[in-house]
Amino acid sequence: MDLSAINPILLIASLMVSATPILLAAIGEMVTEKAGVLNLGVEGMMITGAVVGFAVGVNSGSPLLGFVGAALASALLSLSFGLLTQYLLSNQVATGLGLTLVGLGLSALIGKPYEGIKSPTLGDIHLPLLSDIPVIGPILFQHDIMVYLSIALVAAVWAVLKYTRIGLVLRAVGENHDAAHALGYKVIRIRLLAIMFGGACAGLGGAYLSLVRVPQWTEGMTAGAGWIALAIVVFASWKPWRVLVGAYLFGGVTVLQLNLQAAGLKVPVEYLSMSPYLITILVLVIISARGFHGAPASLGRSFHASS
Amino acid sequence: MRLEKRPQPSRLWTAVTPVLAVLLTMLVGGIMFALLDTPPLEAIRTIFWDPVFGEFAFYYRGQLLVKAGPLILIAIGLSLGFRAGIWNIGAEGQYIMGAICGAAVGLAFYPMEARWMIFPLMVLAGGLGGWAWAMIPAVLKVRFGTNEILVSLMLVYVAEAFLASVSQGLLKNPEGMGFPGSRNLQQYPSAANHELIAGTGMHWGVVAALIAVIFAYVLLARHLQGFNIRLTGEAPRAARFAGVQPARIIVFCLGTAGALAGMAGLFEVAGPAGQITIDFNSGYGFTAIIVAFLGRLHPVGILLAGLLMALTYIGGEAAQSTLGLPGASIQLLQGMLLFFLLATDVFTNYRIRIGQGARA
Numbered sequence: 001m002d003l004s005a006i007n008p009i010l011l012i013a014s015l016m017v018s019a020t021p022i023l024l025a026a027i028g029e030m031v032t033e034k035a036g037v038l039n040l041g042v043e044g045m046m047i048t049g050a051v052v053g054f055a056v057g058v059n060s061g062s063p064l065l066g067f068v069g070a071a072l073a074s075a076l077l078s079l080s081f082g083l084l085t086q087y088l089l090s091n092q093v094a095t096g097l098g099l100t101l102v103g104l105g106l107s108a109l110i111g112k113p114y115e116g117i118k119s120p121t122l123g124d125i126h127l128p129l130l131s132d133i134p135v136i137g138p139i140l141f142q143h144d145i146m147v148y149l150s151i152a153l154v155a156a157v158w159a160v161l162k163y164t165r166i167g168l169v170l171r172a173v174g175e176n177h178d179a180a181h182a183l184g185y186k187v188i189r190i191r192l193l194a195i196m197f198g199g200a201c202a203g204l205g206g207a208y209l210s211l212v213r214v215p216q217w218t219e220g221m222t223a224g225a226g227w228i229a230l231a232i233v234v235f236a237s238w239k240p241w242r243v244l245v246g247a248y249l250f251g252g253v254t255v256l257q258l259n260l261q262a263a264g265l266k267v268p269v270e271y272l273s274m275s276p277y278l279i280t281i282l283v284l285v286i287i288s289a290r291g292f293h294g295a296p297a298s299l300g301r302s303f304h305a306s307s
Numbered sequence: 308m309r310l311e312k313r314p315q316p317s318r319l320w321t322a323v324t325p326v327l328a329v330l331l332t333m334l335v336g337g338i339m340f341a342l343l344d345t346p347p348l349e350a351i352r353t354i355f356w357d358p359v360f361g362e363f364a365f366y367y368r369g370q371l372l373v374k375a376g377p378l379i380l381i382a383i384g385l386s387l388g389f390r391a392g393i394w395n396i397g398a399e400g401q402y403i404m405g406a407i408c409g410a411a412v413g414l415a416f417y418p419m420e421a422r423w424m425i426f427p428l429m430v431l432a433g434g435l436g437g438w439a440w441a442m443i444p445a446v447l448k449v450r451f452g453t454n455e456i457l458v459s460l461m462l463v464y465v466a467e468a469f470l471a472s473v474s475q476g477l478l479k480n481p482e483g484m485g486f487p488g489s490r491n492l493q494q495y496p497s498a499a500n501h502e503l504i505a506g507t508g509m510h511w512g513v514v515a516a517l518i519a520v521i522f523a524y525v526l527l528a529r530h531l532q533g534f535n536i537r538l539t540g541e542a543p544r545a546a547r548f549a550g551v552q553p554a555r556i557i558v559f560c561l562g563t564a565g566a567l568a569g570m571a572g573l574f575e576v577a578g579p580a581g582q583i584t585i586d587f588n589s590g591y592g593f594t595a596i597i598v599a600f601l602g603r604l605h606p607v608g609i610l611l612a613g614l615l616m617a618l619t620y621i622g623g624e625a626a627q628s629t630l631g632l633p634g635a636s637i638q639l640l641q642g643m644l645l646f647f648l649l650a651t652d653v654f655t656n657y658r659i660r661i662g663q664g665a666r667a
Contacts (some may be wrong), residue, residue, distance in 0.1 A: 040456065080646070084646070084649055084650050088649075088650050088652075088653040089310070089653060089656070089657065090649040090650065090652055090653070091649065093394055093456070094600060094645075094649055095646075095649050097396060097596060097645075098597075098642060098645040098646045098649060099646075101593065101596075101597065101638075101641065101642035101645060102639065102642035102643060102645075102646055103642075104638065104642070105635055105636070105637075105638035105639030105640070105641070105642045106635075106639050106642075108633075108634075108635030108638060108639075109633055109635040109636050109638075109639055112633055112635065219635075223464065224460070224461070224463075224464050227457060227460050227461065228461075230457060231457045231461075234454065234457070268472055268476070270468045270469065270471045270472035271468070271472065273468050274464070274465045274468045274469070277461040277462070277464045277465050278461075278465060280457070280461050281447075281453075281457075281458050281461050281462070284447075284453050284454060284457055284458060285447055285451050285453050288447075288451045288452045288453040288454070289451040289452075289453075291452075304310065304312065
């Protein structure tokens with residue numbers, strides 16, 4: 001094995017790319033959960049975003065349009081989850097699983113003609129001056145626009161939740177929906193919007209996978225990324241900046257594992273590719289052993305005005 | 308129009324909603340087929356009718372039990388947990404690990420001839436393999452309160468990676484010309500899970516599924532443990548006051564589900580699949596979740612739902628070959644079925660009141 005083949009600067013730079021899909025999906029899911037809704041369909045929305053983003057990107061020749069299409073499609077898909085759980089009061093866990101199964105089937109159906117095609121690429125933006133700084137420049141300032149956008153999104157979510165009235169209402173709905181209802185807030189409408197925001201973010205994350213990270217469409221390509229995003233929300237104790245840390249830690253593990261494979265570590269490839277999932281479990285165990293802090297009090301509970 | 312919570316779930320609607328969901332799935336599925344340029348009525352007939360009553364039904368009917376067996380076996384185990392509010396969604400991983408453990412035992416005895424001993428040992432090892440894999444989320448949940456949904460699901464990906472590893476390494480057929488995959492258990496009489504009655508598709512896995520249905524029925528309707536499971540799901544606080552230990556319920560439900568899924572994996576790998584290959588598993592562990600819900604978490608319902616879901620598999624394959632329908636559309640159809648079921652379930656738990664009726 002040749003460890004010198006691993007370039008630490010490239011490693012950290014590719015860490016940010018590899019973490020971006022999960023970061024986008026996780027920050028969206030965090031907002032949904034802050035409103036008190038547990039949407040387990042992240043994987044399904046992500047893969048739908050991946051295929052729609054790829055299809056739009058290929059057909060229009062513009063990856064940016066692909067991202068827009070992916071966000072719209074996944075938000076629409078998440079709306080079906082919203083209607084079921086908010087108006088028809090179905091069980092959120094079961095409906096989320098259903099959403100994942102529907103998303104996997106739908107994406108395989110849409111994606112069939114797009115297998116083996118290359119997508120148009122999203123150019124890297126070299127921020128003037130900043131990108132010329134040695135070491136830090138290539139790590140932080142030579143990425144594509146979605147990497148910056150995902151970080152900006154985390155900052156925006158943090159600011160909105162902490163400092164604005166909308167954020168306060170959203171948190172109130174998630175903590176105690178009966179009290180929020182009594183105060184005259186439209187619990188169901190707010191939750192629907194939060195669900196659709198989560199869907200749009202998951203769609204962006206999926207599209208980032210198929211348009212930038214891989215960049216190709218293959219069936220089932222998210223390979224559990226949506227579930228890992230769910231785990232990262234728990235890991236982050238529902239705090240935006242910790243979502244960023246969690247996603248980057250996870251991205252680091254993935255990239256390191258791929259680099260070790262390439263460097264020819266004497267461990268079979270299959271065992272290395274288990275590592276992200278095993279580490280997710282490990283992290284979940286550590287977090288839960290410490291006790292859950294910050295989970296919205298109404299998380300996963302259906303709201304019905306009469307009860 | 309508003310919803311009014313029923314004091315108790317309606318028994319009538321509990322039975323009607325699955326039928327309604329199937330009809331809605333056919334309707335929306337038909338629209339989807341039309342969009343895919345397939346004649347909708349013909350597609351629906353090919354999927355839901357022809358395998359049982361059509362011209363070549365004698366061939367398909369046997370397949371029905373082959374597919375329904377593992378689905379029912381897994382779904383019975385899952386339903387116990389779902390009733391208690393324990394969400395084991397990693398049955399696919401338990402199924403894979405059961406298959407690997409069971410097949411490994413069988414292959415260890417190759418080429419010894421002692422069916423009376425080898426096959427039962429394989430079933431036992433399959434069950435133990437699945438049980439052990441399910442014990443990971445169970446123990447973590449009991450000991451640390453870790454979310455079993457995420458852990459059991461993560462373990463599916465670990466099991467898939469492990470399957471890829473053993474099918475190219477540990478269990479690879481030494482006489483297989485370098486191709487990945489184990490020896491074919493179908494060609495090893497002491498380990499094969501043959502059809503018991505020719506042409507029916509009945510194999511030991513189907514027998515096990517039927518036994519599991521009966522046991523689950525007795526457990527839920529007549530046994531204290533079954534009552535405790537239902538109580539834990541419907542009124543967790545009451546259950547704790549009644550002295551039910553949540554840890555025991557978690558270990559029991561996850562363990563049973565894992566063992567049944569593991570056995571289903573063994574029966575599949577020793578029978579219809581024949582050998583351990585990188586993709587011998589066909590997603591039964593996930594489809595079984597739909598089966599469990601469609602069967603209303605009731606053993607008899609699951610039996611019927613398993614047969615219906617097997618029908619969509621077989622009909623779907625037929626529609627692929629005769630009408631050129633994409634395979635993924637069947638997957639979507641199955642997902643839609645679960646969605647419509649959850650949607651129509653509102654009638655089971657709520658009454659619809661139109662206008663300003665008097666409140667009960």
